[in-house]
Amino acid sequence: MLKPMQIGLIGFGTVGSGTYQLLKRNQHQIQRRLGRALHISMVADLDVAKVKAVVDADCKVVSDAQDIISNPDIDVVIELIGGYGFALEVVSKAIEAGKHVVTANKALLATHGETIFESARQQQCMVGFESSVAGGIPIIKVVREGLAANQIEWIAGIINGTTNFILTQMHEKSWTFAQALEQAQSLGYAEADPTFDIEGIDAAHKCSLLAAIAYGIPIPFSHAYVEGITQLQSKDMQFAAQLGYRIKLLGIAKRTDTGVEVRVHPCLISERSLIANVEGAMNAVMVHSDALGTSMYYGKGAGGEPTASAVIADLIDIARMASTDVANRIPHLAFQAQSIESPAILDIEQVTTCNYLRIAVADQSGVLASITSILAEHSISVDAMLQQPADSTSKQTELIILTHEAKEGVMNQAIAKIQTLSTVLMPVVRIRKEDFN
Amino acid sequence: MLKPMQIGLIGFGTVGSGTYQLLKRNQHQIQRRLGRALHISMVADLDVAKVKAVVDADCKVVSDAQDIISNPDIDVVIELIGGYGFALEVVSKAIEAGKHVVTANKALLATHGETIFESARQQQCMVGFESSVAGGIPIIKVVREGLAANQIEWIAGIINGTTNFILTQMHEKSWTFAQALEQAQSLGYAEADPTFDIEGIDAAHKCSLLAAIAYGIPIPFSHAYVEGITQLQSKDMQFAAQLGYRIKLLGIAKRTDTGVEVRVHPCLISERSLIANVEGAMNAVMVHSDALGTSMYYGKGAGGEPTASAVIADLIDIARMASTDVANRIPHLAFQAQSIESPAILDIEQVTTCNYLRIAVADQSGVLASITSILAEHSISVDAMLQQPADSTSKQTELIILTHEAKEGVMNQAIAKIQTLSTVLMPVVRIRKEDFN
16 A cells, blocks of 8 residues: 655644544545545644644644755645735745645635646646635546536536625525625625625636636636626616526636636526526536536535535545556546445345325314324324315325334334225325425 | 647547537637647547548547557547447456546446446546546536535436426427427437336436546446336326426436435426526436535536537546646646736626616607607617506606617616606616527
8 A cells, every 4th residue: 555645734723623523524535535645734824833732743844845845745735824925935835845735725726727727737746726716626537537528518607606695695695786785795705805806806716717617718807707796786687587587696607609707707598597596605516518508516615624625525536646556546446446435235124215105085174193102103204295185086195204213114104004904995105205405 | 848649539429529620719719728638639530531521631540449559659548439349348448548538437437437447547547538428517616626625415417418308398398298299209319219208218328427426336227226207197287286386307316315316307396496497408407415505507518519518528537637747737727827818807888788678758749759769869779668657646657668688888878868868767777688598
């Protein structure tokens, strides 16, 4: 087995500490996939004491990022400082020192990406930036690899969770922009200085990166059209709703005969479109490409662990790709052959679901009581019920019951017993029900 | 530049010919991404004449797949025969001969995947099977790489387009299963023998592959619980709808404390869930994982070009991964540095969108006519209109107009002219509108 990949993490805020925790929690699973450990052996942060209180003893905490960059044992540097100034210096020096880099910093890449990627190319370093666009949704990988056979016609995304949260509040509660912003700030969805989010700049950073990888063009941030949501009135949302539309802040990259469009602005979209129903702080990116048609990618676009998910995916990719050892390629079935486990595959009798039952019954008193007491005997509780009006000729009716969760085996026993009731006239129809929460 | 990767394609049906056409059409873009050409230099199909009528002269057409497998110039074999018999022989022999393999054959992999992947591992060959699950949606890549930092809690997917089409028809038209199946067959969404689809077997093949890559377990097809849609009645769909649910055929893989669930069956899901609104032949896969939470991946799960999109993505991955040349890694910005192009980034004035206009006007006759004639002068046509009741005190009202597509510059001129009307009382509110069709 290859020795652990040594990682230096610079910046220990929400995403930094999320990355440390997630890597520690899932280290075993990640090794099963990668065939190699990922080890954050150094962290740099101005608040050394804060970091030391969290990390393990085998992780060296320093206040000077340069200590990480100049350490020859470090293979990969994670930059989670943010901003353009010191972050640019850190990333540039790390690449000069021959380190691979992972960064979530869209502002940095949208403005200095050309220089950074060119110097990485010369140094034969990898720069992973999956976490910089749409948080944990692997949209960079999807566009760059998954859809690589396609010509991308357009990309349209809800790629700023703060503004989508604000617009959702304005829509649902008819709040003004100012009210919704205040709510977003008090809940931690918007920063004290929300300018980059509400003016569309953050979305334009991300949209520019998507445009570059979709079309193979220089990162077009300085040419992007950017309009935020500060002027939106909730009355326009109500009028739009009357006409069948929702208003969302979209980042759009589009190929036309005359050039490429890169723009961020509020936009009416049909409420029947899946992306119109992306609510709150969630992100979603629609891609329309020549072979696949329209596809969509949905998930959490911000937050410590969702962003850490993408940061670590980049680390895993780098470890896989940096190795010329064929055994360290991506394993067919995602995990290393020697790490395949064999847990029990549960028999359906052991599976727990909610259930929908349709029961044709005689229209007479006491029927409902006898059925519900059988359910109660089996500790199956009822979530909802619907009784159809009785047919006056046949004197029978249909009872629909939604149950809470029950083990399939127990449910089968209850159904079998219900079936024996003389007032139950036909085989009970059962369809399982899942709550995806 | 590396020499073209030589590909032999076995089976020239819908997906086979789609793969050939798509690769030919997008060869230039693919080379810009990959830094290397992909060349289908041989095709094997029983109907040699049919293939010859379609492919270029530099592509050799044979009737015997063995001619491809034994050709030392061939780097990769694409198996698009389907079924378990001859396809297994072709894939096994190709791997024995040291070829990389790409296959869309979920039935083959779900039943013989263990043997195939083990022999590929020994031969140091890659086997790409992105196209075998959910067609063009890169769900294998997402779970195997994009979410590799996560523990997968559950996966729930609409992964059979035929049954989702049938269920959508039953829901929308209150048709019986038999009626909807007949419609699906006549439209080409269901095969003459639809057993694998309607009995849930195809979904179980795919679900088993997803379970294996999510959990690192042997492909659990023989232990999967499989229930199709043939017994579903549209009345249950109506009752479910009254209670706020839709019925979909789901493939579910779920980790529990006691083992792993792998099951395919009809399922009620809340109509507020995004996946409940996946209609017709579309596919969608929800993944719930510990770091990212719930994410969803949506797109076309079948058809020639959507499936070819995934087949060629696998070819590109193989070409990137088979090379130990660092310059042939995945380029940061998706395209090779020397292939970056610089098309015009369009000024917003050049961008074409639909528009929403809200115009505060005096409540007097002729106002609407003067506004619509300005739009007409600029060749901007009206899609929909909404007029609010006039305020009796202020004698003013608001007019909402949705326009069809117009160039931003022209729209700006029209708005400026509307603004000069004495009956227009406030600045015109304009929000762009996109039709994603």
